[in-house]
Structure formats: C-alpha cells, structure tokens
Amino acid sequence: MTAITASLADSPAAQIAGHAAAIRRYDLDWLRIAAFGLLILYHMGMFYVPWDWHVKSIHAGPEIRPLMLLTSPWRLTLLFLISGVATRYMADRLAATSGAGWLLLRARSARLLLPLAFGMLVIVPPQTWCEIVAKLGWTGSVADFYGHYVTGYDGWRPGGRLLIVPTWNHLWFVAYLWVYTMLAIALRPLLRLAARRGLGAAAQVLLTPLGIVLLPGLLLVGLRVVMRPFFPETHALIDDWYLHAEYAAVFLFGYAIARADEIWDAIETLRWPALAAGLACYGWLVWQMQAGLPRGPLGAVVWGIDQWAWIVALLGFARRRLDVDHPWRRYLADAVFPFYILHQTVIVVTGHALTPLALPAAAEAGVILAATVAVCLAGYETVRRLRWLRPFFGLKPA
Numbered sequence: 001m002t003a004i005t006a007s008l009a010d011s012p013a014a015q016i017a018g019h020a021a022a023i024r025r026y027d028l029d030w031l032r033i034a035a036f037g038l039l040i041l042y043h044m045g046m047f048y049v050p051w052d053w054h055v056k057s058i059h060a061g062p063e064i065r066p067l068m069l070l071t072s073p074w075r076l077t078l079l080f081l082i083s084g085v086a087t088r089y090m091a092d093r094l095a096a097t098s099g100a101g102w103l104l105l106r107a108r109s110a111r112l113l114l115p116l117a118f119g120m121l122v123i124v125p126p127q128t129w130c131e132i133v134a135k136l137g138w139t140g141s142v143a144d145f146y147g148h149y150v151t152g153y154d155g156w157r158p159g160g161r162l163l164i165v166p167t168w169n170h171l172w173f174v175a176y177l178w179v180y181t182m183l184a185i186a187l188r189p190l191l192r193l194a195a196r197r198g199l200g201a202a203a204q205v206l207l208t209p210l211g212i213v214l215l216p217g218l219l220l221v222g223l224r225v226v227m228r229p230f231f232p233e234t235h236a237l238i239d240d241w242y243l244h245a246e247y248a249a250v251f252l253f254g255y256a257i258a259r260a261d262e263i264w265d266a267i268e269t270l271r272w273p274a275l276a277a278g279l280a281c282y283g284w285l286v287w288q289m290q291a292g293l294p295r296g297p298l299g300a301v302v303w304g305i306d307q308w309a310w311i312v313a314l315l316g317f318a319r320r321r322l323d324v325d326h327p328w329r330r331y332l333a334d335a336v337f338p339f340y341i342l343h344q345t346v347i348v349v350t351g352h353a354l355t356p357l358a359l360p361a362a363a364e365a366g367v368i369l370a371a372t373v374a375v376c377l378a379g380y381e382t383v384r385r386l387r388w389l390r391p392f393f394g395l396k397p398a
Contacts, residue, residue, distance in 0.1 A: 025089075026325050027318040028082050033332045035079050038071050040343045043170065044368060047351045048361075052159075054131040054169070055352045059361040066286045073285075073307040076173065077220075078314065080180070080247045084254025087181055091188065092259075101185050111394050112178040118392040119171045119341050125149050126345050127169055130352040132156050164236075170344040172235040176244075179237070180251040187252070209266040213312060216253055220246060221304030225297055264319060271316025274309045281306030337394040338380040346375045 045068050046053040048060050090107070094100040129145055132138040135158035138145070148155075149165045156163040168175060223245050231242040257263045281302050288299055295303070350371045354364050383393045390398060 026329060027323040028085055029329055029333050030322040031314060031318045032082050033336050035075055036336045036340050038075055040372065042068065042071060043344050044347050047347060054127050054348050055134045057351060057364060058355060058358060065289060069285055069289060070282060073303055074310040077246065077250050077307055078311050081250040081254040081311065083177055084251040085258040087184055088255045088258035101188065105185055108178060108181045110391065112174050114391050115341060115394040116168060116171055116174045120166050120168050123341055123345050124167060124169045124171065127348045128165060128167065130348050134352060175237055176247060180248050183248060184252060184255050209262040212263055213266045213270060217305060217308030219249060220308050221301050224300040224304040267312055268316045268319045271313050271320065274312035274316065278306055278309035278313055281309060335380045338383050339376040341393055342376045342379045343372055346372045
C-alpha cells in the first residue's frame with residue numbers, strides 16, 4: 001500500500017506508535033502560531049472596519065478593509081486543516097493502546113470542552129457587557145447583567161437582532177473543532193475497512209498527489225458557489241451548514257494526508273504557482289470591493305480559488321523553510337491557545353474603555369495592541385504556573 005493509501009487507513013499499531021513518536025511537524029506549528037497571531041490582529045481590525053461587531057471605534061471606516069480581506073478567505077480554513085493533521089498524529093500516538101478511540105475522545109474533550117465552558121461563563125461575558133452598554137445603553141448592575149447572561153435572557157436586541165446568551169463569541173472555533181474531532185474518531189473504523197477491501201487502491205488510481213492537492217480547491221469553489229447563498233455563516237453550530245461543509249472537509253483532508261509524503265511534496269512543489277494565483281485573486285477581490293461591485297457567482301469562484309491557493313502556498317513555503325525547531329516555537333506553541341481564549345475580551349474591553357477619550361486612531365490602536373499583548377502574556381504566564389487553572393485554558397497538566 002502506498003503512502004497515499006496508508007494515509008487514509010491505519011498502519012500496524014506498533015509501527016504507527018513508533019513513527020509518531022519520532023516526528024514533529026515544526027512547520028505546521030509555526031503556521032498555527034502565525035495564523036492565530038493574524039486572528040488576533042484581525043479581531044483588532046474588526047474594531048475599525050464598518051462591519052458589524054460587538055463594539056466599534058469612533059474612527060471606524062473602510063480604509064483597512066483591503067488588509068482584512070487579505071486573510072479573510074483562508075485563515076480559519078488553514079487552522080482547521082492543521083488541526084486535522086494534529087488530530088491524526090494524536091490518534092496515531094494512541095493507536096497501540098487499548099480503547100484508543102475513547103482515549104482520544106477523552107483527551108480532546110478535556111482540552112476543548114472545559115476551556116469552552118470556562119470561556120463562555122468567565123472570559124466572554126465582559127464582551128457582552130460592553131456590547132449592550134455601547135449599543136443599548138445598559139445601566140444595570142454587574143449582578144443583574146450576569147444573572148440575565150447565564151439564564152438566557154432574551155431582552156437584549158441591538159438593532160432588532162436578538163443577542164443570544166450565554167454565548168461563545170470568538171470561541172466558536174473550539175466547539176467546531178471538537179465536533180470535527182468526534183467525526184474523525186467515528187470515521188476511523190470505516191477508513192480501515194475501506195483499506196482492507198481494496199478501496200484504497202481505487203482511490204490511489206483516481207487521486208494522484210497533484211490531483212489530491214487541487215481537488216480540495218475545486219470543492220471549496222463549489223461550496224462557495226452552491227451552498228453559501230442559501231446557508232449564510234452563523235457560527236452557531238446547529239445551522240451553519242456551509243461552514244460545516246467547508247471546515248469539516250478541510251479538517252478531514254488534513255487528517256487523511258498527515259502522513260502522505262507524496263502529497264506534501266506536491267504541495268511544496270506548487271508553492272510558487274499557488275502564491276501567484278493567490279495574489280492575483282486577492283487583487284481581483286480588492287478591486288471588486290473598492291469598486292462597490294456585487295460579488296456574485298464569479299466573485300465566489302475567485303474567493304474559493306484565493307482561499308485554497310493561499311493555503312497551498314503557505315503550507316508549501318512552511319514545509320520548505322520552517323521545519324526547524326526553536327525555543328520560541330516551544331514557548332509560543334504552548335501559549336497560543338491561552339492567547340486565543342483571552343485576546344478578544346481584552347480587545348473589546350480596552351476599545352470600549354478608550355472610546356470616550358476620543359484618542360487619535362493611531363494612538364488608540366497602539367494602546368489596544370499593547371494592552372492585548374500585555375494582558376495575554378501576563379495571563380499565560382499566570383495560568384501556566386497554576387496547576388488548577390491550566391485545564392481551563394487548554395494546557396496539559398504540569
């Protein structure tokens with residue numbers, strides 16, 4: 001069985017366990033760190049663009065929309081793909097253990113669901129507080145607010161839209177990641193069965209390394225054209241069918257190709273053409289947005305190409321240049337999840353507090369960025385030293 005087929009099924013348990021222990025994808029670690037860093041900057045940008053968000057700066061306007069558009073198509077899709085690869089490595093490390101599926105379920109649930117619940121009850125509520133103060137002029141006490149928040153109060157309707165509480169806001173990514181991990185666990189026996197019955201060989205004939213790199217791009221284009229007009233993005237889990245189709249597909253793709261070296265070789269080979277395609281599509285999307293033209297089916301096609309082209313380019317260049325370890329990688333790889341949990345609350349609260357001061361835009365943005373980095377860094381340094389607090393921020397036991 002070739003590496004492509006083997007990547008879709010299970011190798012012998014002992015071989016997998018030994019191989020898994022010897023490999024660490026530093027390039028994907030660096031990409032994950034960078035993608036989460038861009039996510040923090042993106043959420044800071046949401047304070048300044050005219051798109052709806054929890055709170056807005058008095059300087060909000062269209063000027064930085066092109067910068068926001070640079071990462072919008074691919075940033076989260078890339079994170080789900082990397083998460084799929086990481087989940088595969090974790091599953092393989094447990095493959096030689098009895099009840100490996102249950103062990104993976106327990107491990108991922110502890111690392112994802114506990115921080116999600118903690119975030120919804122402790123970290124996220126200040127965002128909602130700032131939003132109802134800014135948009136509805138809320139003047140109630142903190143106790144009144146929190147009582148309404150945790151009991152699902154339905155009277156907060158900024159702009160006529162129901163503000164659902166309790167909410168996960170930016171932590172929706174954690175909920176979706178847990179669901180897709182459970183899907184991968186459920187599909188694992190089916191992949192083994194397919195390999196035993198020779199379906200892997202059929203897939204090998206149909207899916208060359210080059211083809212399997214390009215096919216996800218066609219899928220993303222098709223989903224954008226066919227599904228998104230009917231299923232807008234909600235981040236509410238139960239009705240987010242377009243995003244589920246996209247994110248679950250790339251997560252499972254990452255899971256499937258984690259150990260297929262030919263596919264990663266093809267991704268590395270295509271890095272320059274993919275970068276050229278991504279830059280061309282980005283330029284077209286910026287021109288379309290600045291001209292005020294409706295996106296339409298053609299815009300959806302360009303968006304999907306842009307999305308996959310940037311992902312292939314970034315994966316390819318990272319594999320070529322970033323598969324090296326460094327003390328910063330070890331520190332940041334551990335810190336990135338606590339940073340992610342904390343950052344948006346710091347941005348929202350700081351931005352809301354600065355609004356009455358009417359600072360110049362550059363000064364205001366500088367203070368928000370400095371406060372976000374400082375609070376997230378201090379938060380991580382505190383959390384990692386307290387055994388009882390580590391699980392609430394997704395950190396392994398000390």
